[in-house]
Amino acid sequence: MNASDENLLKSISNDALLDLTQRYGQSAFGFGPVHGAGSPARYPLTPAADFLSGQTGKSNESGGEHTSDDEDGFDSLGGARRSGDDKPGGPLTKKSKEQRSLRLSINARERRRMHDLNDALDGLRAVIPYAHSPSVRKLSKIATLLLAKNYILMQAQALEEMRRLVSYLNQGQTITSPIPTALAPFGQATAVYPFTGSALATCAEKYAGTPSSLFKHCNDKP
DNA sequence: TAGGCCATCTGGTCCT
DNA sequence: AGGACCAGATGGCCTA
Numbered sequence: 001m002n003a004s005d006e007n008l009l010k011s012i013s014n015d016a017l018l019d020l021t022q023r024y025g026q027s028a029f030g031f032g033p034v035h036g037a038g039s040p041a042r043y044p045l046t047p048a049a050d051f052l053s054g055q056t057g058k059s060n061e062s063g064g065e066h067t068s069d070d071e072d073g074f075d076s077l078g079g080a081r082r083s084g085d086d087k088p089g090g091p092l093t094k095k096s097k098e099q100r101s102l103r104l105s106i107n108a109r110e111r112r113r114m115h116d117l118n119d120a121l122d123g124l125r126a127v128i129p130y131a132h133s134p135s136v137r138k139l140s141k142i143a144t145l146l147l148a149k150n151y152i153l154m155q156a157q158a159l160e161e162m163r164r165l166v167s168y169l170n171q172g173q174t175i176t177s178p179i180p181t182a183l184a185p186f187g188q189a190t191a192v193y194p195f196t197g198s199a200l201a202t203c204a205e206k207y208a209g210t211p212s213s214l215f216k217h218c219n220d221k222p
Numbered sequence: 223t224a225g226g227c228c229a230t231c232t233g234g235t236c237c238t
Numbered sequence: 239a240g241g242a243c244c245a246g247a248t249g250g251c252c253t254a
Contacts, residue, residue, distance in 0.1 A: 107231060109241070114229075140227060 124148050 125144050126132070128151045139147065 103232080106233095106241090110232085110243090111230070113242070118229095142227090 121141055121144055125139055128144070128148050130139060130147065
């Protein structure tokens with residue numbers, strides 16, 4: 001994780017979120033630099049799969065599950081470092097074969113775990129407001145998490161405002177003049193009417209059109 | 223070309 | 239013992 005990511009994680013400040021919006025741009029509906037057809041496939045073939053299939057350098061189309069999870073080839077550490085006692089081409093004793101087999105099994109399990117994690121992140125992307133389009137670059141993992149957090153905060157805020165409004169309506173249905181301070185549901189002189197300047201009025205309304213407002217207006221810390 | 227993002231491998235740790 | 243989780247390392251791809 002790089003320094004900027006750490007900063008993003010450390011705080012959910014406006015600056016951090018604005019930084020995200022800058023990174024991902026702001027199209028008419030949120031994030032939006034066109035990404036073009038070069039978008040990387042979800043789960044490109046692992047080096048092992050390349051090794052086995054001979055399709056070096058070709059990504060798996062459609063982001064579908066590749067089938068190498070359970071059959072990593074030997075000497076297949078293309079992207080990552082190789083363990084020290086794992087000489088390629090050296091004679092494989094029965095023990096080393098077993099160790100290698102175990103290692104491959106662990107690798108496959110870890111790969112599946114990360115794929116599940118990515119699937120969950122995709123699910124999260126699907127329900128948070130940003131431009132969902134093939135021509136728009138997918139939110140990064142960090143951006144997804146930060147945006148989701150703010151979305152949750154905003155929804156909670158809106159819910160709270162709604163509760164206050166309902167409470168107010170239940171109490172003061174017949175009141176037509178400005179509400180006496182004693183009846184003001186929030187104990188705030190300025191909160192004469194619950195919607196005035198409320199998160200519900202600002203965030204929800206703006207959210208309907210421009211999710212980027214999440215960043216600017218709706219990320220107050222509780 | 224540098225930086226960002228990502229997938230993968232790997233070894234360590236914790237839990238069941 | 240085996241699986242889940244985690245963090246570090248590495249290399250590939252893409253974009254500004």
